[in-house]
Amino acid sequence: ETGVTQTPRHLVMGMTNKKSLKCEQHLGHNAMYWYKQSAKKPLELMFVYSLEERVENNSVPSRFSPECPNSSHLFLHLHTLQPEDSALYLCASSQEGWGIDEQFFGPGTRLTVL
Amino acid sequence: DAKTTQPPSMDCAEGRAANLPCNHSTISGNEYVYWYRQIHSQGPQYIIHGLKNNETNEMASLIITEDRKSSTLILPHATLRDTAVYYCIVRVNTGNQFYFGTGTSLTVIP
Numbered sequence: 258e259t260g261v262t263q264t265p266r267h268l269v270m271g272m273t274n275k276k277s278l279k280c281e282q283h284l285g286h287n288a289m290y291w292y293k294q295s296a297k298k299p300l301e302l303m304f305v306y307s308l309e310e311r312v313e314n315n316s317v318p319s320r321f322s323p324e325c326p327n328s329s330h331l332f333l334h335l336h337t338l339q340p341e342d343s344a345l346y347l348c349a350s351s352q353e354g355w356g357i358d359e360q361f362f363g364p365g366t367r368l369t370v371l
Numbered sequence: 372d373a374k375t376t377q378p379p380s381m382d383c384a385e386g387r388a389a390n391l392p393c394n395h396s397t398i399s400g401n402e403y404v405y406w407y408r409q410i411h412s413q414g415p416q417y418i419i420h421g422l423k424n425n426e427t428n429e430m431a432s433l434i435i436t437e438d439r440k441s442s443t444l445i446l447p448h449a450t451l452r453d454t455a456v457y458y459c460i461v462r463v464n465t466g467n468q469f470y471f472g473t474g475t476s477l478t479v480i481p
Contacts, residue, residue, distance in 0.1 A: 365414050
């Protein structure tokens, strides 16, 4: 595997379910991100992890819980979601440093909450 | 909050140059201009970035005005596979935040 991978690619869940999204990067990067993309809306940055520490949480509801066990893996744990949480969830990684840190995106997980 | 303004949509004939404009009138001196694109149902893909000089790579050229208040992404010979939403982003200098905005939906027409 190369680049940034995400599993599953599609997920349908009920509002009472608990599920997790997984992201893995094979680029040796030290920063990882979760974005949410709802229909007809811009990408919204949800969480940023740098060197496995959370450095940004853009007022995301607590029903979304991120976990970054190491620099290559990022999870997004989901529980008691709402139908409006249905969206494309994108993971990205970058190599932090002075100057330019281009972000590499995974293909996304298409989440539907019933 | 997105710090850029882009037209919502554009068309371009296949084989012709596609010129995508972006306004970023509040850009700071140490902020870079990035361009990404997102093909339908895929993750965004990096295209190019610049500070104040014009830049070119294998995918595109980036022209930044002298006052840095606007820029243009040029795809020199557009193909059908270039149909995508193109995002112009001004990167906040501190932190790792990219604000994508709504972008320009480019349709390349055969």
